Amino acid sequence: MLNLKDVSITFNEGTPDEKKALQSVDLELKKGEFVTVIGSNGAGKSTLMNVVSGSLIPDVGEVMIDDKHVVHLPEYKRAGFIGRVFQDPMAGTAPSMTIEENLAMAYSRDKKRKLIPGVTKKRREMYREYLESLNLGLEDRLNARVGLLSGGERQALSLLMATFTEPHILMLDEHTAALDPSRAELITEITADVVKKFELTTLMVTHNMQQALDLGDRLIMMDKGQIIFDVSGEEKQELTIKDLLDEFHRIRGKQIESDRAVLG
Amino acid sequence: MSPILATLLGAFAGFIAGCITGVLHTKGNINALLAGILMMIALYSINLRLMGQPTVSMLNESTLFTQIQSWWVASGFDAFFNNIVLSLGAERFSGTWLVFSVMVILTLMVKVFLDYFLKTEVGLALRATGDNQKMIRSLSANTDGLIIIGIGISNGLVALSGALIGQYGGFANVNMGIGMIVIGLASVIIGEALFGKRTIIIATLAVIGGAIVYRIVVTMALRVDFLDSGDMKLITAVLVIAALVAPRMVQARKEKKRRLRKKAELLQRKEGEVHSA
Ligand SMILES: Nc1ncnc2c1ncn2[C@@H]1O[C@H](COP(=O)(O)OP(=O)(O)OP(=O)(O)O)[C@@H](O)[C@H]1O
Ligand SMILES: [Mg+2]
Numbered sequence: 001m002l003n004l005k006d007v008s009i010t011f012n013e014g015t016p017d018e019k020k021a022l023q024s025v026d027l028e029l030k031k032g033e034f035v036t037v038i039g040s041n042g043a044g045k046s047t048l049m050n051v052v053s054g055s056l057i058p059d060v061g062e063v064m065i066d067d068k069h070v071v072h073l074p075e076y077k078r079a080g081f082i083g084r085v086f087q088d089p090m091a092g093t094a095p096s097m098t099i100e101e102n103l104a105m106a107y108s109r110d111k112k113r114k115l116i117p118g119v120t121k122k123r124r125e126m127y128r129e130y131l132e133s134l135n136l137g138l139e140d141r142l143n144a145r146v147g148l149l150s151g152g153e154r155q156a157l158s159l160l161m162a163t164f165t166e167p168h169i170l171m172l173d174e175h176t177a178a179l180d181p182s183r184a185e186l187i188t189e190i191t192a193d194v195v196k197k198f199e200l201t202t203l204m205v206t207h208n209m210q211q212a213l214d215l216g217d218r219l220i221m222m223d224k225g226q227i228i229f230d231v232s233g234e235e236k237q238e239l240t241i242k243d244l245l246d247e248f249h250r251i252r253g254k255q256i257e258s259d260r261a262v263l264g
Numbered sequence: 265m266s267p268i269l270a271t272l273l274g275a276f277a278g279f280i281a282g283c284i285t286g287v288l289h290t291k292g293n294i295n296a297l298l299a300g301i302l303m304m305i306a307l308y309s310i311n312l313r314l315m316g317q318p319t320v321s322m323l324n325e326s327t328l329f330t331q332i333q334s335w336w337v338a339s340g341f342d343a344f345f346n347n348i349v350l351s352l353g354a355e356r357f358s359g360t361w362l363v364f365s366v367m368v369i370l371t372l373m374v375k376v377f378l379d380y381f382l383k384t385e386v387g388l389a390l391r392a393t394g395d396n397q398k399m400i401r402s403l404s405a406n407t408d409g410l411i412i413i414g415i416g417i418s419n420g421l422v423a424l425s426g427a428l429i430g431q432y433g434g435f436a437n438v439n440m441g442i443g444m445i446v447i448g449l450a451s452v453i454i455g456e457a458l459f460g461k462r463t464i465i466i467a468t469l470a471v472i473g474g475a476i477v478y479r480i481v482v483t484m485a486l487r488v489d490f491l492d493s494g495d496m497k498l499i500t501a502v503l504v505i506a507a508l509v510a511p512r513m514v515q516a517r518k519e520k521k522r523r524l525r526k527k528a529e530l531l532q533r534k535e536g537e538v539h540s541a
Contacts, residue, residue: 079404094395105388109403113385
């Protein structure tokens with residue numbers, strides 16, 4: 001489904017600000033796999049997502065989706081089969097347009113946009129049904145401007161917009177981080193629901209370790225632009241936060257020691 | 265050449281010019297305002313070349329308006345309407361009214377076209393490009409292409425207006441577009457202040473209404489004795505400032521009244537409690 005081979009990207013190469021954001025990353029996702037991604041600030045999680053979505057082009061390496069090379073496919077073309085939700089609730093919707101217009105734009109994602117009305121009676125019914133599944137009462141506010149919605153409502157709408165066309169890959173970058181705990185939980189629940197319902201291949205970045213353990217069937221940990229830990233299946237089911245932290249220190253500890261050996 | 269065809273070609277030329285501005289902005293990464301200004305000065309020279317001289321008269325040419333006028337007379341409607349108008353005791357149904365009716369119809373056609381277009385799948389994506397580019401790109405819209413088409417359409421409409429004004433006035437002058445940006449902006453701002461922009465239909469209405477109100481106000485202001493035509497820019501500036509500031513002052517006033525009312529209610533309730541205690 002998704003295949004990254006030897007992907008590297010360095011920002012500001014040759015300057016004091018040089019930053020190796022991804023270092024020879026290999027990653028393969030099977031169809032329908034739900035992968036959670038954790039790692040400290042600056043580990044390269046968002047960079048990884050941006051390389052997949054096409055908003056960043058890697059210096060070297062291959063990105064394949066459905067066995068097609070996509071490295072040189074522009075972002076907007078890849079977006080036809082990649083659904084995304086951003087961390088910022090403002091980022092995923094058009095604030096001065098109505099709920100139904102926003103849904104209409106998401107509906108056109110995997111089709112060619114034409115000169116036909118984006119909202120018709122029939123489509124409105126469909127949008128309404130999708131909104132009902134969120135249980136937020138948004139189905140009664142089809143003509144409300146999205147700018148008037150709360151952050152949580154907007155994020156739920158963004159999530160719906162990113163998923164209901166059943167993209168081949170769903171990417172969530174800390175999409176619950178800007179919400180209060182109860183809203184975050186709600187969005188987490190909705191996420192689990194839609195991913196299951198549409199059987200989406202999903203990459204989800206989170207700083208919430210519990211969330212990373214609860215959701216999905218595989219977990220990867222990133223640090224300094226590398227994937228340092230990768231578990232799935234039963235092994236992941238039995239993992240605890242403490243295990244994760246221990247694992248991190250074990251791997252990084254080793255590295256620090258070997259660095260010392262090299263430098264010393 | 266048929267005036268209708270010439271008018272349409274004029275609009276199309278504007279569309280192309282707009283598209284080039286769009287390409288400069290999106291593909292050449294030139295600041296939007298600068299791209300527009302560059303296109304404008306380039307077109308000034310091109311227009312001068314095409315016209316051969318700064319002013320071209322069309323007084324003896326057949327224009328869209330003379331053609332409609334003659335068609336109108338030939339069709340027999342002229343006599344028919346004149347009889348009605350005369351029987352109502354008014355003057356004859358004059359050319360001015362004919363031009364007026366034609367312009368109303370044309371304006372409404374443009375409005376209906378825009379209202380429809382901005383609700384189509386492409387139109388929604390175009391609007392979202394102005395609202396949240398990152399979002400609509402993540403929904404697989406080619407934002408560069410949309411920006412180019414969007415500027416193209418708006419410039420096509422500008423060129424259509426220019427073609428009509430030229431034919432109406434019976435001349436074209438290379439300088440006739442100067443100052444138009446400010447007038448257009450003033451019209452939009454005034455329209456938004458008066459009508460709002462809750463839906464697309466209201467927003468396009470606001471643009472039309474704003475342009476009319478602007479012209480009426482300027483004309484009335486120029487009738488005042490101590491103002492003359494040189495003061496037009498000053499009047500425009502004052503109008504725009506008023507349209508920008510007035511809605512906020514009205515809002516602030518409402519808000520203040522509301523707070524005073526709340527305060528009064530609270531006081532009353534407290535008094536009530538004291539009495540009952
Ligand atoms: N466009 C850019 N130009 C320069 N440096 C960048 C750019 N984008 C990211 N970086 C750097 O690359 C590193 C990885 O950034 P990235 O955003 O992928 O981290 P992250 O894992 O998503 O962190 P966070 O948890 O804080 O979101 C950071 O050190 C960041 O400063
Ligand atoms: Mg990040």
